[in-house]
Amino acid sequence: MNVLVIGGSGFLGRTYVQEATARGYQVTTFNRGRSGTDEPGVEAVRGDREVRADLERLVEGRTWDLVIDTSGYVPRVVGESARILSGHAPAYVFVSTISALKGYPDEPINEEEYVLWDCAPDAGPEDGDYGTLKAGCERAVEQEFDGTVLIIQAGLLLGPHENVARLPWWLTRISHGGRVLAPGDPGMPMQLVDVRDVVGFSFDQAEKGVADRFVVTGPAGNATYGELLGWCKAATGSDAEFVWVADDFLAEREVGLFVELPLWLPAAMGSFWTAPTGKAEAAGLRARPMSETVRDAWEWLRHIPEDQRVYGTRMVHGMAPERERELLAAWDARSA
Template identity: 40%
Template sequence: MTKTLLVMGGSHFLGRAVAVEALERGWQVHVFNRGRTGRNPHGVTALRGDRTDPAELRRLASHGPWDAIVDTSGMDADAVDASTRALADVTQRYVYVSTVSVYAQWPMKPLTEDSPTLAAAPAEGVPEDVNVAYGLDKARCETSALRNLGSRLSILRPGVILGPHENIGRLPWWLRRVARGGRILAPGRPAQPIQPVDVRDVAAFACHRAQHADGHEVFNVAAPTGHSTMRDLLLACARATGTSTGQAELEWVDDSFLLSHDVRQWTELPLWRTYPATWQVDGARARAQGLECRPLEQTVTDTWSWMTSGEAVLEHERAARHGISEAKEAALLEEWLRGGPRPH
């Protein structure tokens, strides 16, 4: 019997990837979104509506039932509460995509699924530039979903997601910067481990849990420690864009120098963050239950192929925050090479 799936979202990045993955598995897929931005994948049935409108949620429920629902767009606790109540009787499994930002100790301490979340504990020693409000909102969303769905709820907590159709702009910025060539400000330590996960791997795992879950479950979704480094990322960008060593040169600049010059972590130089446990997310539980993480090289190559395919890149409003200006990068490199402040 054909499996039926509803994707809450479905027209952008992860939601789109979930819909495509389900279609490739031969499932019947509905997507629910407002239809104002993004593009729904070919082959889905589009259901238009606003998840904050109770009447539209009731109308949505009338199109069910579905074997499973994957929610990639739930950002507000009230909206998630309303949608999980409205849809509780028309699905056997609800997969809610949350974030590692729900943890009270991220990014200061290593994480497992048993680490305290912001729903139960205040943030612990978290720096001011970490978006605690976002994490708290998502933690409250988890609480609302669990209250309404109980044992039918799967919660996925990804870290950084990269890959084709990325609209946040992290990997696309690095690819464009490396393609431009010249001397490139490479942040921190070349051997710094990173744990980004490919959007298609998150989508495959969401569909896997939609089909195989039994009872309430929570998973961190991140590549294993040692999967890749910052050097791996930037060299993969060079290979993907065809940028040779003669066209570009990576200049690795110390964390302390960048911090002393007020470079914004996480955004001006995407994926660069100095906090000790940024990339210490334990995803072993998810890997034991079906998560497979492809090589970072493939993620980078496929993202560049998409970016150069002629398809319009639909950017999220947050994309404008990512990337350092050419002038600031040049000034920093000039001072660094001149022998600017060095760590003691």
Template identity: 65%
Template sequence: MRILVLGGSRFLGRHIVEEALLRGHTVTTFNRGVSGSLPGVEEIHGDREDAADLERLVDGRHWDIVVDTCGYVPRVVLASAQALSGHATTYAFISTISALDGFPSKPGTDESGLWACEPDAGPDDGDYGVLKAGCERAVSVGFTGNALFIQPGLILGPYENVARLPWWLTRISHGGQVLAPGSPTVPMQLIDARDIAAFTLDQSEAGVADRFIVTGPAGNATYGSWLEMCKDVTGSDASFVWVDDQFLLDREVGPFVELPLWAPPGPDMDNFWSASTERAFAAGLRSRPVLETVRDTWEWLREIPEESRVYGSSRQHGIAPDKEQAILEEWHKRS
């Protein structure tokens, strides 16, 4: 099959490209060419926000599958979907579970609707999840053909550019006392980017037009077991100091950002780690053990000099060492 990947040079997009090549497909990528290149693909450089670049991309071409890995603004996705309509059979859009109306305050299920957002909305018309909902609508109204929507949960794995797991692996590899947030028994729901890539291509190859929540089984790790995996694969002598959620919040520690994947309990986060995945697993989703994801991410990360590691593509992840130490000292005094 002929596959076009919008994006395709970073994290999930890169895994989709690699999986497609392993399956023997002919792959074209369309991006600005600022994040490196991959062997074995036809690279077309351009800006999806430029109408002339989109016209040049589709001129005289047809693909069996388009996978859109980098659509964040509805009106931009709408232009891409309209340009590719008639030039592809299936349009697979990588959305997010955050596009579901009310999530995570409300449960994320296959029956959940989307946040209200128009298909031609601009970048200032909502937050990440709301805009992704608008992007899904943009594909629905702009593309004639099969529309497949993939709504991932929390994605980890090699090439991670959000840098949640890479930050924890790096921090834990340094050893010593490590600030661990909340409770080690908090259940998580994690999925490897490679499993999303395989599922996306499985459904696209079959011409499926549907919407799937794609994440791991609920409780496939706990926060404690996940950090212990990081300790084991790095060979670290780290010891975890579990600090109360409210104690951290009172000291303005940022959930998800300063302590990646820390989601303090509360009504706004009640359903974050318990999304429904029945439809995806019934359709053939496979989710590898979390330990495999942690191990393979460390094997990739350790080849990058520590001074060259980047802990986030849009914002820096990880607590500052001085702040971590000050909180640990204060916690020990209190205890």
């Protein structure tokens, strides 16, 4: 199979390229060359998907069996890409997000209806937030691409090469040992998925010619917060001592949800971790144990010098050491 990956050098795109080459596919990547190095053995085409001339140069004289779009965030930009790629491939996989589903995470998801946020397929970056715009991107691909369209509404992705840097921050912090501020309830059930499992599922469906939409994430409760941090401790061989600090204490001190303490949400927001996965599982999705994901992520990360580790591509994740010390001292005082 001959595959075009739009992106291909970051976290998700790199994993698609690695899986494609492992399956023996011929791979072309299209990106600006800014997010990372190219994987060996691919044809790397430099260009910006927001520049029509670059897209036209990409498709000139080329055809593929499959397009994988890992970097679409603005509907009108995605629609232009899909329109120009039509006729140059029979199938298109667009990687979206659970956040494109209307009401998520405050309302239950109906896997049979897949109601999206209201967003036009020609919307611009100013017309919504991340999830809303992704909904518009889904519509844009389905409207503009003449061929089979597979939509992957991915959950929270972890694994090697993660550039959002939630798990890498925790691994690095815990590897330092000592008293570690651990947020909320260690028994809080989570719902995480290895990026490699999402990618493998995507290719399995594409190989069968499936045109559909799937929520693709791990099973609900496949980890607790305590287990996740425990796996980080085991993987790094750390002597870390976790100090579990109550949600209300952290909220009073305006600790940033999900960013300042990566993956932390108060117990009252636990519905975030309850997306249904039955449809994808029935189609063949299998999620590996998260302990394996954590182990493999550390095996990748530990070879990168700490001063070269990046904790987020759009925003910096993690808590400054002095902030952690201040919060722990305040928690100790309150507990005493």
